[in-house]
Amino acid sequence: MNWIALRMLMGDRAKYFGLIFGVSFATLLMTQQVSIFMGILTRTASQVLDVRDAEIWVMDNKVRFIDEAPALPDTDLYRVRGVPGVQWAVRMYKGQVTARLADGNFRAVVLFGLDDSTLVGAPQEMVLGSLADLRRPDAVIIDKAGYEYMWPGQPHELGREFQLNDRRAVLVGICKARPPFTTLPILYTRYSSASGFVPRERNLMTYILAHPEAGLSDAEVCRRIEEQTGLMALTQRQFFWKTINYFLGSTGIPVNFGITIALGFIVGAAITGQTFYLFTLENLKQFGALKAMGVSNARLIGMILLQAVIVGLVGYGVGIGLTAAFFESTSGITHLAGLAMTPLAFGGVGAAVMLIIVITSLLSIRKVLVLEPAVVFRG
Amino acid sequence: MSLELDRSPAVVCRGVTKEFGSGDTKTVALSGVDLDVRYGETTLLVGPSGCGKTTLISIIAGLLYPTSGEISVLGQDLVRLRNGKLVNFRAQNIGFVFQQYNLLPALTAAENAAVPLVIAGEYRGRAVGAAKEILAEVGLEPRMNAYPTQLSGGQQQRVAIARALIHRPKLLVCDEPTAALDAHSGQTVMRLLKRVAVQPDRAVIIVTHDSRVYRFGDRIVSMSDGRIESVEEQVVDQEEAVAASG
Numbered sequence: 001m002n003w004i005a006l007r008m009l010m011g012d013r014a015k016y017f018g019l020i021f022g023v024s025f026a027t028l029l030m031t032q033q034v035s036i037f038m039g040i041l042t043r044t045a046s047q048v049l050d051v052r053d054a055e056i057w058v059m060d061n062k063v064r065f066i067d068e069a070p071a072l073p074d075t076d077l078y079r080v081r082g083v084p085g086v087q088w089a090v091r092m093y094k095g096q097v098t099a100r101l102a103d104g105n106f107r108a109v110v111l112f113g114l115d116d117s118t119l120v121g122a123p124q125e126m127v128l129g130s131l132a133d134l135r136r137p138d139a140v141i142i143d144k145a146g147y148e149y150m151w152p153g154q155p156h157e158l159g160r161e162f163q164l165n166d167r168r169a170v171l172v173g174i175c176k177a178r179p180p181f182t183t184l185p186i187l188y189t190r191y192s193s194a195s196g197f198v199p200r201e202r203n204l205m206t207y208i209l210a211h212p213e214a215g216l217s218d219a220e221v222c223r224r225i226e227e228q229t230g231l232m233a234l235t236q237r238q239f240f241w242k243t244i245n246y247f248l249g250s251t252g253i254p255v256n257f258g259i260t261i262a263l264g265f266i267v268g269a270a271i272t273g274q275t276f277y278l279f280t281l282e283n284l285k286q287f288g289a290l291k292a293m294g295v296s297n298a299r300l301i302g303m304i305l306l307q308a309v310i311v312g313l314v315g316y317g318v319g320i321g322l323t324a325a326f327f328e329s330t331s332g333i334t335h336l337a338g339l340a341m342t343p344l345a346f347g348g349v350g351a352a353v354m355l356i357i358v359i360t361s362l363l364s365i366r367k368v369l370v371l372e373p374a375v376v377f378r379g
Numbered sequence: 380m381s382l383e384l385d386r387s388p389a390v391v392c393r394g395v396t397k398e399f400g401s402g403d404t405k406t407v408a409l410s411g412v413d414l415d416v417r418y419g420e421t422t423l424l425v426g427p428s429g430c431g432k433t434t435l436i437s438i439i440a441g442l443l444y445p446t447s448g449e450i451s452v453l454g455q456d457l458v459r460l461r462n463g464k465l466v467n468f469r470a471q472n473i474g475f476v477f478q479q480y481n482l483l484p485a486l487t488a489a490e491n492a493a494v495p496l497v498i499a500g501e502y503r504g505r506a507v508g509a510a511k512e513i514l515a516e517v518g519l520e521p522r523m524n525a526y527p528t529q530l531s532g533g534q535q536q537r538v539a540i541a542r543a544l545i546h547r548p549k550l551l552v553c554d555e556p557t558a559a560l561d562a563h564s565g566q567t568v569m570r571l572l573k574r575v576a577v578q579p580d581r582a583v584i585i586v587t588h589d590s591r592v593y594r595f596g597d598r599i600v601s602m603s604d605g606r607i608e609s610v611e612e613q614v615v616d617q618e619e620a621v622a623a624s625g
Binding site for chain 1: 433436437440442443463466467468469470471473475477478479481483484485486490494495497498499503554586
């Protein structure tokens with residue numbers, strides 16, 4: 001009976017494509033929006049993830065997210081170093097400054113000042129130049145996307161000079177870095193250089209990066225640091241989620257994306273549900289005839305489920321394909337860097353599509369189950 | 380012995396009553412119907428619209444349960460057959476010809492005719508092969524691969540007849556088989572039914588209000604207001620009737 005179910009489904013091409021369109025549209029809309037939503041959220045905390053050589057972030061105990069941290073006095077660094085279980089701790093500056101280019105243009109940039117001796121927090125992958133060159137006077141390294149913002153359309157070239165707080169900065173390297181939420185260029189320099197690039201403040205150290213001694217968990221050392229210093233100490237994962245939760249709770253991002261994702265689900269469910277239900281209604285006489293001729297309810301349910309599953313799978317496949325094509329076509333666009341289809345979106349939307357198909361099938365199955373086979377005798 | 384068996388009733392209705400609704404909206408569709416339908420005969424159920432023909436044929440075909448009374452079809456008490464058993468009984472023993480043909484538009488003529496065999500679990504290829512043979516028998520050999528929308532009404536009804544007979548049912552139930560056809564096509568379909576459907580081991584029941592096809596019946600059962608008004612045995616020579624109608 002399966003081939004009969006499939007022929008019934010695909011016999012009317014217009015309706016079949018209408019069903020596929022409904023599911024594909026819902027899949028495309030939901031997958032794309034979920035992926036962009038997750039990409040943007042990840043961007044908010046991307047710089048936390050980029051620091052791969054320190055497990056613990058120490059900061060003022062009122063910090064809510066990575067971009068909003070008051071400077072700490074240098075004495076806090078020594079206090080953290082004095083906590084039992086801390087193998088090492090280094091300072092780090094993170095802030096926003098304005099870069100003035102040689103042609104008079106200017107760009108706001110995110111500046112990281114790394115510990116002079118260890119360069120903890122430095123980028124892991126260089127596109128051009130060497131990390132060691134960061135030790136040269138006034139040296140800065142920029143992320144690849146940032147370079148394209150600062151010097152759009154120009155070939156990658158080291159030795160470029162520009163000004164930060166009226167101080168000369170020399171480009172010695174181009175690196176890969178996760179794009180930040182604000183799509184600003186990211187500059188890395190030594191902590192001592194940063195103190196010259198940043199307008200004078202009493203304190204400069206934004207974060208302390210620490211590493212636990214062997215045998216101690218990150219969480220245990222964080223607890224000790226908080227207990228002894230009164231500062232906030234978070235593992236990388238905790239700080240990542242703290243930042244994301246701030247944006248989830250304090251901005252309109254989740255509401256806006258949530259509405260779009262919900263609309264995608266509702267519109268997709270409505271189109272698919274209505275078309276599939278109408279498809280079943282139009283075939284009700286045929287289902288009635290099959291019922292009269294001796295097809296059991298279980299087999300009819302199987303036929304409807306098969307039709308629904310085929311619609312769901314094909315529609316989902318097409319929708320995922322379209323989403324992948326969208327992200328592929330935008331992968332070269334600098335300000336869309338970091339936005340890609342995520343496994344969670346892939347799986348989550350798959351579950352949502354399955355839900356649409358289940359709801360849709362149940363409506364149709366109910367109609368067929370209550371159908372009296374004697375209906376075939378009513379002209 | 381076999382002759383005696385063949386002339387025994389295929390369908391026995393005793394005091395069959397069917398009511399729809401309840402209270403003020405209760406409608407009595409059948410009221411104490413007694414009827415025998417014999418093997419090898421064509422029984423016509425005739426009468427005005429609303430007299431209960433369709434309800435009676437639905438009960439005989441196992442599509443409706445009577446409110447009261449006894450109904451035995453091919454020796455089976457249908458009231459006692461429930462759910463799966465009744466569905467299987469229909470699939471194995473009853474062939475249906477509907478007024479509106481009820482062919483599946485997405486299937487070819489051969490595939491439509493093969494459906495009862497597929498329901499019975501036959502492989503698609505074998506079922507379609509058998510369907511092609513029976514379609515040739517009903518004169519549709521050149522149109523086997525045509526879809527219902529590409530066939531005339533008469534041709535669609537011939538496909539429906541092939542579908543009704545392909546699994547060799549013991550009871551053939553036809554609901555107004557000529558109602559949607561012009562006079563000529565209607566006569567053609569009736570001649571075809573007489574030629575291929577009537578068998579010594581099969582009972583044929585045809586619901587009709589088309590008096591032009593009365594001549595094809597061995598017995599004419601007239602109904603009115605949910606009751607059987609008369610049963611008329613026709614002793615005409617069927618071959619003659621068929622020839623005369625053509």
